[in-house]
Amino acid sequence: MNLNYIVGHVVIGARSIKVNWPYMVSNLAFPLSLLFVVGILSQGKLLPFALVGGLLSIIAMNGITAVSYLGSLKFDYIYQDLIMTTKTSKIDYMFAHLLGELVWIIPSVVLYFVLDIIFSILTPYTFLMTLFLGALVSVATYSISFWFSGVVKNNRYTPAIGTVLGLLMITLPPTFYPYTYLPKSALYILTFIPTTPAVILAQGVFGIAPMQWYMLPVLIIETLAYFLIAKYLTKWRED
Amino acid sequence: MIEVNQIKKVYKDGNFALKGVSFKIDKKITSIIGQNGAGKTTLIRILSTQLLPSSGKASINGYDVVKNPYKVREITVSIPQEARPMLWYNSIDLVRMYLCARGMNMIKAKPVAEAAIKRVGLWDSRYKLAGDLSGGQKRKILVAMALASDADVIFLDEPTTGLDPLSRIEVWSAIKAIKGQVILTTHYMEEAQALSDDVIMMEKGKVISQGSVGELLKSFYGLVRVESKRRIKGRTSYKVGNTWISYVEKKKAESFVLKDDIIKPISLDDIFIKKGVNLES
Structure with missing residues (x-):
């Protein structure tokens, strides 16, 4: 593993925040807007759900919309x-960019944790579990992005693919409302989207819905499966 | 030393990009020239381990490009044809990140990147974002990556395509400063003449000639090129577009030409013309 590339890319990459700060703001815009809408429509009742799911949705959105960025780096x-002909493997490349992208959502994540504190739902346990679930969601969604960016033949459609997948990842799963609202059949189908088991677990961890521990192996297996797809099915050296 | 033995590449659509290419390279700077579609980029991509050949063998300093890609990547650098530096970083950071990709840690990479940026003449613009630099300066960042890497073999795929004449000369001097063996592709004959110790000429997936510029132009010794709207009597003429090209002795040239004819010194273009290859330029 080329740790020098991963560290270098993340640290040097973070310096471009000075230039590209509007992207940080844009990462906040959609989940915060939804948080507002859900809060108003439910008269505050669903706010804890939107807070718990909102944070995971920021991480998922960040991972899945990376398809557009990865496509741009590849085609434009x-x-x-350039990197392929160095010591860096495709997994080094993927993780460097995954971690590099996470830097952009740090303010959003911090803001959500602050809101969790304000609404008195954050404890050391919920904090650590959220980070753990977020890490899994991040790897799963970024793997999907990486694989997609390897499959597409040009960069024309990657922004559109990113937007559609992003919306699927954060609006179809019970991100902003209790998972118990969903019919069981829909819940099982939506389980294939990594955000779904993550959100179900998070709602359980925060004590705002019944805990479903069986979703933990589901999420871990899904993350592993998406990672293996990215590792073995993403084109790197061409044949 | 680069050895290429009967390399063939057939794409999935049945298109033959390389039809059994063989050569050896041991000179400092070698240019691979040929028109678009000659197979230059495919060859470079195979040698730099980006693309697998359909058959044949190729090795770089003894390492097989198919069996030992990681070893080949350690000793080579490849700057692809249309690579562009990411516009939101400055030149030093771009070179640093590239060095990190080659395995150097980012602290050690800083002075090396700075030295390379100095050598390619970008020191005064080192803090400017790549997006604010000219086309030539952006290409120089890529050459700086090659310079900084200190690799044994450097592949540059059309390093000056699309640059203005002044920027091209600047990039040429940066290429000359590279320590390792350089293999570059170009369709600018004057670039190959200005830079190369060895020239490989390709056409339709095959090597048609190899040698130094002097060796390749040996058969034209004492001749000049006459470009004319008519065929010159008693001379073999080649039609390129609407122009007839003939080769006449330098001393007698004046007696052959009419008012609108143009006399030009011999260049590598003439080898392609004599071989009947239609050039674009």
Whole structure:
């Protein structure tokens, strides 16, 4: 593993925040808007759900919309070809960019934790579990993005793919309301979206819905499966 | 030393990109020239381990590009044809990140990147974002990556395509500063003449000639090129577009030409013309 690339990319990459700060703001815009809408419509009743799910949805959105960025690096900048002929493997490349992208949502994550404190739902246990679930969601969604960016033949559609997948990841799963609202059949189908088991677990961890521990192996297996798809099915050296 | 033995590449659509290419390279700077579609980029991509060949063998300093890609990547650098530096970083950070990709830690990479940026003449713009630099300066960042890497073999795929003449000369001097063996592709004949110790000429997936510029132009010794709207009597003429090209002795050239004819010195273009290859330029 080329840790030098991963660290270098993350640290040097973070310096571009000075130039690209509007992206940080845009990462906040959609979940915060939904939080507002859910809060108003439910007269505050669903606010804890929107707070718990909102944070995971920021992480999921960040991972899945990366397909557009990865596509741009591959097709517009030919950066992937440049890096491919170095010591860096495709998994090094994927993790460097995954961690690099996470830097952009740090303010959003911090803001959500602050809101959790304000609404008195954050404890050391819920904090650590949220980080754990967020890490799994991040790996799963980024793996999907990485695989997609390897499948597409040009960069024309990647922004659209990213937007559609992003919306699927955060609006179909019970991100902003109790998972108990969903019919069981829909819940089982939605389980294939990594955000679903993560949100179900998070709602249980925060004590705002019944705990479903069986979702933990589901999420871990899903994350592993998406990671393996990215590892073995993403094109790197062409044949 | 780069050895290529009967490399073939057939794409999935049945298109033959390389039809059995063989050569050896041991000179400092080698240019691979040929028109678009000649197979230059495919060849470079195979040698730099980006693309697998359909058959044949190729090795770099003894390492097989198919069996030992990781070893090949350690000793080579490849700057792809359309690579562009990411516009939101400055030149030093871009070179640093590239060095990190090659395995150097980011602290050690900083002075190395700075030295390379100095050598390619970008020191005064080192804190400017790549997006604010000219096309030539952006290409120089990529050459700086090659310079900084200190690799044994550097592949540059059309490093000056699309640059203005001044920027091209600047990039040429940066290429000359590279320590390792350089293999570059180009369709600018004057670039190959200005830079190369060895030239490989490709056409339709095959190597048609290899040698130094002097060796390749040996058969044209004492001749000049006459470009004319008519065929010159008593001379073999080649039609390129609407122009007839003939080769006449330098001393007698004046007696052959009419008012609108143009006399030009011999260049690598003429080898392609004599071989009947239609050039774009």
